[in-house]
Amino acid sequence: MNNKIALKIKVFFWGRIELSPHSSKPATRKNMKLWGRWQLIKALPEMPDPSRFQELLGMRLKLLDLSRVLLALIKKxxxxxxxxxxxxxxxxxxxxxxxxxxxxxxxxxxxxxxxxxxxxxxxxxxxxxxxxxxxxxxxxxxxxxxxxxxxxxxxxxxxxxxxxxxxxxxxxxxxxxxxxxxxxxxxxxxxxxxxxxxxxxxxxxxxxxxxxxxxxxxxxxxxxxxxxxQKDAIIGTYNRSAWQRHLSTCVDYAAAHRHPFNLAFLRVDEFPMILENFGSNIGNRVLVALYKACEQVSRPTDFIGRYAEETFSIIFPADTFRTVRKNLDRLVREIAATQYQFTFAEQTFNLRFTVSVGLCRYHAGDTRESISNRGLAALQLAEEQGKNRCCTEKALKKLIP
The missing domain is CATH 1.20.120 (Four Helix Bundle (Hemerythrin (Met), subunit A))
Structure with missing residues (x-):
């Protein structure tokens, strides 16, 4: 406690009760109560020194600047x-x-x-x-x-x-x-x-x-x-450039041979929260888990690519629309029911996450951009309807007046 404030309180109390451990005056209940309060006030910790606080703040700022410099050297x-x-x-x-x-x-x-x-x-x-x-x-x-x-x-x-x-x-x-x-x-x-x-x-x-x-x-x-x-070095899926080339090939083949295919987009619902709380390393492990789950519902002829940071895309060239929808619904349920365990900052955590899925099918006259836009719109609809679900382009048609 600041010494000036303590002195003022002392003068105030001693002026009112005129009592000390060596006082010869009889102690009344009121005086004893005030005396007890004074003892509690004396026991309070002293206020931090403002100059010391400014010194610590300056050291913190210098450490932050040093951290940025070290990070820049690491990047180089x-x-x-x-x-x-x-x-x-x-x-x-x-x-x-x-x-x-x-x-x-x-x-x-x-x-x-x-x-x-x-x-x-x-x-x-x-x-x-x-x-x-x-x-x-x-x-x-x-x-x-x-x-x-x-x-x-x-x-x-x-x-x-x-x-x-x-x-x-x-x-x-x-x-x-x-x-x-x-x-x-x-x-x-x-x-x-x-x-x-x-x-x-x-x-x-x-x-x-x-x-x-x-x-x-x-x-x-x-x-x-x-x-x-062509592969994503961290996750193992094909990168976006490879995915775009393969999608263009599928569109050209479908147009020439009248052989439609299915296109799905998948996104981790809780990915921003995972990055905020646990960082990119745990986020990448979540994406690897999603990639392995996608492999369980796909064939060797299917193409799994990373469209964006937390968004995957799967091209199904052989299965029917109904079969793909059924497999993706099962994938959504299995991921939501799975619990993942990991260690972070020397602590063990149990993590659950869900995915939203948008599904569409090639139609005559489609381009790479048009079919991608329909799939992404179906994905956005799944997120707007509560996430943890699969929506198709058929649901989009119902919303059109």
């Missing part, structure tokens, strides 16, 4: 590699940096720290593995080219030496006077020349076979790299 350590999802991670780190403000609570700061350690650590490990893999591939390519060039030069040099020696021997043969000896020598040289040509041809065929095998291996690696570039 990332390589701009599309297939690792670096651009998305940088965007998430920018959002985290914006949350560094004086109003940040201790529990929120702890959650941000835990999430950053895990997300940044995993990304740096993936980046290191990617760079090591590319370095090994580059070294292998250089080795193959060096070995191939050395082999080619060595074989050609040996072949050229044999041809030159043959020329020297032919010069010597031309100096022979005996026609029979000349014929015999020429026949021997022709046989040796043929053998050299056949040997050279066999060497080139073997080398061609080796190069063909190496080219096939590199083509396989290239196809795998293209496949990986």
């Amino acid at each position: 350590s990332f390589c701009d590699i599309e297939e690792l999802g670096t651009e998305k991670l940088l965007s998430q780190l920018d959002e985290v940096s914006d949350r560094f403000n004086p109003q940040l609570k201790a529990l929120q700061a702890e959650r941000i720290k835990t999430g950053l350690f895990e997300v940044v650590g995993k990304h740096l490990q993936k980046q290191k593995a990617y760079l090591n893999r590319k370095e090994a591939e580059l070294k292998e390519s250089i080795r193959l080219l060096s070995d191939g060039l050395a082999t080619l030069l060595g074989e050609n040099e040996a072949y050229h030496v044999r041809i030159l020696l043959l020329g020297d021997r032919l010069v010597d043969i031309s100096r022979l006077d005996d026609i029979r000896q000349l014929k015999k020598s020429l026949q021997a040289e022709v046989v040796q020349l043929k053998n050299s040509v056949f040997e050279k041809r066999d060497q080139e065929a073997e080398r061609l076979s080796q190069y063909t095998a190496q080219i096939k291996h590199l083509e396989s690696q290239l196809q795998q790299a293209v496949q990986d570039a």
Whole structure:
């Protein structure tokens, strides 16, 4: 308590009751009651020093600035590699940096720290593995080219030496006077020349076979790299670019062969709340759980892509509209009934979430944009009607006056 305030209270009370532990005056009930209140007032903790409060606030602001600087340095350590999802991670780190403000609570700061350690650590490990893999591939390519060039030069040099020696021997043969000896020598040289040509041809065929095998291996690696570039590095689904290309292919095929397909959009209802309370790492684990659940209701011919942050899309090229609707209704029920357990900030949590689904079907004349808009409109209708449900484009038609 401020010393001036304490002094005023003391003068007030002592002026009224004129009582002290050494007073000879008799203690009345009123005086004793006032004396007890004074003892309680003396026991109150002192008010914090304003200068100390300003000092602590300044230290807090400096720590927040230091955190932003460290976060900026971490961002500079990332390589701009599309297939690792670096651009998305940088965007998430920018959002985290914006949350560094004086109003940040201790529990929120702890959650941000835990999430950053895990997300940044995993990304740096993936980046290191990617760079090591590319370095090994580059070294292998250089080795193959060096070995191939050395082999080619060595074989050609040996072949050229044999041809030159043959020329020297032919010069010597031309100096022979005996026609029979000349014929015999020429026949021997022709046989040796043929053998050299056949040997050279066999060497080139073997080398061609080796190069063909190496080219096939590199083509396989290239196809795998293209496949990986189309996938979301964190969730495992196809990314939006791959989804758009596949949807365009389905639209073109449906228009040419009159073979309609079904298109669904799925969104996690509680995703903003999950991000707010637990961060992007737990949010990504929720999306992985949704992706695995989608795989349970899809065929190998179906195409699962990530349309937006918490929104997936599935293209069903083979099933009927009724079958797809039935499977998606079952998916919605199973996800709502499932409980997920995870550890966050050294605490164990049980989490349930739900999904909303919009479903539509290709109609003659549809474009990629028109069928997507109908599916997204059906998804929005599902959310407006209470979420945790599947709505179709048929429900949209009922709402049109």
